[in-house]
Amino acid sequence: MDNKSLSASRPNAWVLDFGPGLRAAVGTRVLLQITDHPALHNIPCTPAHCRSVFSWQSRLLPVMDMAAALGGAPLVPHLLVVAGYVAQPGAPTSFGALLLASPPVAVIAGDEQACSLPEHPAGWSEFAISCFGHRGDAIPVLHLGRVFSAVHPADYSG
Amino acid sequence: MSPPLLQPAGTGTAALLRISRLRIALPQGEIAGITAAAEVEGGDAQPFSVGWVTHANQRWPVYCVSPDLSLLIVIPAERNACVVLAANSGFLGIMCDEAASVEVAPGQRQALPPAMRLPESPVLGLIALEDGEVACASSAQGLAAYVSRLTGS
Numbered sequence: 001m002d003n004k005s006l007s008a009s010r011p012n013a014w015v016l017d018f019g020p021g022l023r024a025a026v027g028t029r030v031l032l033q034i035t036d037h038p039a040l041h042n043i044p045c046t047p048a049h050c051r052s053v054f055s056w057q058s059r060l061l062p063v064m065d066m067a068a069a070l071g072g073a074p075l076v077p078h079l080l081v082v083a084g085y086v087a088q089p090g091a092p093t094s095f096g097a098l099l100l101a102s103p104p105v106a107v108i109a110g111d112e113q114a115c116s117l118p119e120h121p122a123g124w125s126e127f128a129i130s131c132f133g134h135r136g137d138a139i140p141v142l143h144l145g146r147v148f149s150a151v152h153p154a155d156y157s158g
Numbered sequence: 159m160s161p162p163l164l165q166p167a168g169t170g171t172a173a174l175l176r177i178s179r180l181r182i183a184l185p186q187g188e189i190a191g192i193t194a195a196a197e198v199e200g201g202d203a204q205p206f207s208v209g210w211v212t213h214a215n216q217r218w219p220v221y222c223v224s225p226d227l228s229l230l231i232v233i234p235a236e237r238n239a240c241v242v243l244a245a246n247s248g249f250l251g252i253m254c255d256e257a258a259s260v261e262v263a264p265g266q267r268q269a270l271p272p273a274m275r276l277p278e279s280p281v282l283g284l285i286a287l288e289d290g291e292v293a294c295a296s297s298a299q300g301l302a303a304y305v306s307r308l309t310g311s
Binding site: 041042044046047050053055058059 | 179180225226227265268270271272273274275276279280281284286290291292294304
């Protein structure tokens with residue numbers, strides 16, 4: 001078995017479900033842990049999409065609710081994944097947590113599937129670096145450095 | 159020399175206030191005194207305050223907050239104490255359920271993640287407590303500015 005056929009047959013992305021009509025992908029090496037009914041600590045005076053932290057390996061990780069960040073209703077926090085990412089080349093690995101509506105699904109995605117970002121919600125352009133088609137849906141690929149970066153301008157609108 | 163009021167509770171000894179499920183850690187040096195809730199005078203309170211506390215021969219306004227840091231005008235039964243904080247050139251009182259001193263090791267403290275920061279928030283950092291809870295690191299001046307902004311004073 002050559003390497004080409006091996007890599008082509010293995011999933012290389014996780015599709016994450018943030019609620020109805022809100023799915024996005026990250027690389028398979030990004031997700032480090034999935035937790036059912038996580039114990040979260042609410043932090044006051046924080047944005048609606050990032051109101052709590054999750055204690056993981058001696059770190060307190062920000063818990064991102066992408067549904068809320070994209071203007072939808074907040075998710076009930078019953079499923080959470082821990083993600084590790086490098087925000088920019090040369091930077092150390094950072095960690096964050098994402099709330100999910102259902103468990104992640106492994107898929108195979110290639111350049112030939114590239115497509116435009118969904119027009120709605122408009123916030124995808126802020127969080128995604130690319131997009132691919134999968135079973136008739138456009139799946140944005142998240143840039144986690146952007147997702148977990150400073151508060152987004154929309155949060156100031158009240 | 160006065161302690162640096164702008165600094166949130168860091169490593170070393172911090173004052174830990176319990177306010178229902180919320181924990182707030184402040185630099186120990188910013189605590190000017192602690193009184194029983196019964197000693198808070200309730201009459202003629204300033205808007206959105208719950209009364210007055212006497213400290214250094216003067217009366218200072220006392221505020222009561224919820225776990226999400228909203229201002230309450232009725233004191234919940236579990237608020238047993240009033241912590242007097244030194245902020246700016248004066249003092250203010252904050253009601254809490256309990257106040258204690260805790261030692262904070264360097265590994266327990268971390269900055270507030272960038273995605274969680276809002277302008278004018280009094281929460282400046284996070285502290286992982288030994289009992290598994292999480293405290294919000296703040297400062298007397300940060301809390302005073304936050305209260306002042308909410309009350310418009």
